Amino acid sequence: MPPSEWNVLDFEKPIADLDTQIAEIRRLTMERGEDRSDDIIALEQDRDRLLQEIFSNLKTWDRVLLARHPKRPYTLDYVRIMFDDYTELSGDRLFADDHAMIGGIATLEGRQVMFVGQQKGRDLKDRQYRNFGSAKPEGYRKALRLMKLAEKFKRPVICLVDTPAADCSVGSEERGISEAIARNLMEMSTLETPVICVVLGEGGSGGALGIAVADRVLMLEHAVYSVIPPESCAAILWRDPTKQKEMAEALKITSTDALKLGVIDDIIPEPPGGAHRNVDLAARNVKNALIKHIDELAKLKTTKLLDERYKKFRGMGVYQESTEE
Amino acid sequence: MAPAPWFGLKGKAARKTARQSVDALPDGLWTKCPKCNEILFNKELDKNLRVCSKCSYHYKLGAWERIEITVDDGTFVEADAKLTAINPLGFPEYDTKIAKGRLMSKLNEAIITGTGEVGGIEIALAVADFRFMGGSMGGVVGEKFVRIVEHAIEKNLPVITFTTSGGARMQEGILSLMQMAKTTAACARLHKAGLPYIVIFTDPTTAGVHASYASVGDVIFAEPGALVGFAGARVAQQAGVVHRPDNFQTSEFQLEHGMIDRIVPRKDMKSTLIKMLQFCGCEEKSDAA
Numbered sequence: 001m002p003p004s005e006w007n008v009l010d011f012e013k014p015i016a017d018l019d020t021q022i023a024e025i026r027r028l029t030m031e032r033g034e035d036r037s038d039d040i041i042a043l044e045q046d047r048d049r050l051l052q053e054i055f056s057n058l059k060t061w062d063r064v065l066l067a068r069h070p071k072r073p074y075t076l077d078y079v080r081i082m083f084d085d086y087t088e089l090s091g092d093r094l095f096a097d098d099h100a101m102i103g104g105i106a107t108l109e110g111r112q113v114m115f116v117g118q119q120k121g122r123d124l125k126d127r128q129y130r131n132f133g134s135a136k137p138e139g140y141r142k143a144l145r146l147m148k149l150a151e152k153f154k155r156p157v158i159c160l161v162d163t164p165a166a167d168c169s170v171g172s173e174e175r176g177i178s179e180a181i182a183r184n185l186m187e188m189s190t191l192e193t194p195v196i197c198v199v200l201g202e203g204g205s206g207g208a209l210g211i212a213v214a215d216r217v218l219m220l221e222h223a224v225y226s227v228i229p230p231e232s233c234a235a236i237l238w239r240d241p242t243k244q245k246e247m248a249e250a251l252k253i254t255s256t257d258a259l260k261l262g263v264i265d266d267i268i269p270e271p272p273g274g275a276h277r278n279v280d281l282a283a284r285n286v287k288n289a290l291i292k293h294i295d296e297l298a299k300l301k302t303t304k305l306l307d308e309r310y311k312k313f314r315g316m317g318v319y320q321e322s323t324e325e
Numbered sequence: 326m327a328p329a330p331w332f333g334l335k336g337k338a339a340r341k342t343a344r345q346s347v348d349a350l351p352d353g354l355w356t357k358c359p360k361c362n363e364i365l366f367n368k369e370l371d372k373n374l375r376v377c378s379k380c381s382y383h384y385k386l387g388a389w390e391r392i393e394i395t396v397d398d399g400t401f402v403e404a405d406a407k408l409t410a411i412n413p414l415g416f417p418e419y420d421t422k423i424a425k426g427r428l429m430s431k432l433n434e435a436i437i438t439g440t441g442e443v444g445g446i447e448i449a450l451a452v453a454d455f456r457f458m459g460g461s462m463g464g465v466v467g468e469k470f471v472r473i474v475e476h477a478i479e480k481n482l483p484v485i486t487f488t489t490s491g492g493a494r495m496q497e498g499i500l501s502l503m504q505m506a507k508t509t510a511a512c513a514r515l516h517k518a519g520l521p522y523i524v525i526f527t528d529p530t531t532a533g534v535h536a537s538y539a540s541v542g543d544v545i546f547a548e549p550g551a552l553v554g555f556a557g558a559r560v561a562q563q564a565g566v567v568h569r570p571d572n573f574q575t576s577e578f579q580l581e582h583g584m585i586d587r588i589v590p591r592k593d594m595k596s597t598l599i600k601m602l603q604f605c606g607c608e609e610k611s612d613a614a
């Protein structure tokens with residue numbers, strides 16, 4: 001893939017340069033019929049070593065950029081690869097169909113599942129159509145409607161999270177964005193069917209949580225999950241939005257942080273250099289994780305499933321209980 | 326009453342002089358209404374439940390003041406008073422902010438929970454306090470809320486909660502976000518148990534609290550003029566929302582859009598709660614029991 005300047009992060013540039021060189025040699029090989037395969041192998045090894053080196057030293061802010069990478073596969077990219085079949089279902093039956101929140105019935109290696117998730121847009125027009133992946137009340141209500149449909153027919157629910165935040169426009173306030181998210185939290189906590197959530201890219205605050213109260217919460221390696229975007233938090237707490245890098249570190253938003261804090265159950269590995277360098281492999285990894293957890297959860301009785309889900313979230317957070325006054 | 330010394334001055338000049346004069350008065354005697362600028366005698370203001378006698382502006386109340394005007398005298402028993410915050414992320418300046426919050430609110434945390442009686446009806450109660458780090462919800466608020474709800478389920482009690490919060494406690498990172506799920510899951514169990522859950526929004530109720538346990542009440546009341554909404558002004562501004570209607574994110578706006586049941590002035594709150602509890606089948610505690 002010849003990298004376009006626009007879509008390369010600073011720390012990806014040395015890798016992109018090597019990719020360009022490799023592509024150039026390949027082109028020459030084709031044109032002139034020279035055998036340069038040794039050169040190509042050597043360069044590829046260099047590149048892979050460099051990838052390894054760069055990615056083992058990523059700062060948290062680099063991961064934020066990766067999670068927001070313009071080339072990062074979005075929800076529908078995973079849907080297309082993972083599911084044998086997918087039929088989209090629309091609308092909240094109350095107000096509108098939200099294009100930032102999608103869902104439908106799907107089959108995952110023969111298993112009937114319900115899928116819901118946020119969808120971002122790729123180009124400018126598409127981004128606007130998807131409202132940058134920020135769902136409105138009708139999106140959360142559509143998601144809940146589909147989850148209730150899954151509950152009725154005892155099908156597991158797969159929630160794929162990728163959103164900067166819930167929509168906070170005047171219209172969303174008017175139609176009760178808080179109520180819509182709160183209702184999802186409440187209904188999902190007692191939904192009588194297994195729910196599995198994967199944070200694919202940005203796990204943005206209440207907007208993410210609104211479809212993430214699940215029996216298993218998984219995160220892709222370079223996804224982030226945060227109570228607030230680091231730049232907003234820096235603006236509010238430190239009155240300085242340029243301190244986003246420091247704030248990203250302080251907020252502990254990476255997949256390894258979330259696992260340590262007990263907020264997620266597992267990390268799904270990404271291909272070297274991030275999901276965008278090998279979308280098929282990334283999607284296969286997500287698919288395998290989903291199958292594993294769906295099959296595990298299928299063995300649980302509903303009462304046990306709900307008890308464990310309650311306990312899981314009940315146990316989150318820290319405090320101390322002192323005996324002195 | 327003799328004319329104030331700034332009498333005769335107009336507009337800005339008058340207000341400025343008024344402010345200076347109030348500042349010059351002995352501390353704790355007078356307060357100036359932030360809405361209508363009326364100079365209010367503190368004793369009168371307290372007697373009026375801290376509501377401006379001229380424009381009905383509702384001052385924020387601390388959690389204990391709220392309990393005092395809501396719960397029958399001598400019936401309140403606090404629960405889990407000794408839960409305190411720790412700094413799970415080692416977040417910069419968090420410990421200092423906790424210390425400052427304690428100093429300003431004289432509370433251990435941003436919520437007080439317990440049991441008591443309202444009009445002789447036994448209830449479980451959770452009351453937030455904005456002075457402790459903006460009423461933000463971290464691990465302690467989440468745990469105390471869930472414990473009192475679980476207690477209510479065990480003892481068959483209705484739950485009343487007065488909310489005030491800027492949202493999730495950012496200093497606890499993703500763990501504070503999870504308090505939204507944790508508290509709301511407890512509300513789900515309360516509903517399944519068939520027990521009443523009454524929420525009262527007070528100024529301000531926003532973000533992570535508004536989008537979780539606050540918004541799933543059987544009924545939701547609000548005090549007049551409270552700021553109520555999902556995105557705080559600064560967050561919305563960061564997200565590029567510019568044009569906002571005049572009454573945006575107020576109790577009145579939420580009523581107009583069908584998001585709350587009723588705006589209840591402070592003086593009518595207790596009687597309204599009693600009526601609602603009675604509708605829900607709650608009865609006065611008999612002395613025999």
Ligand SMILES: [Zn+2]
Nearest residue numbers: 358361377380
């Ligand atoms: Zn006034």
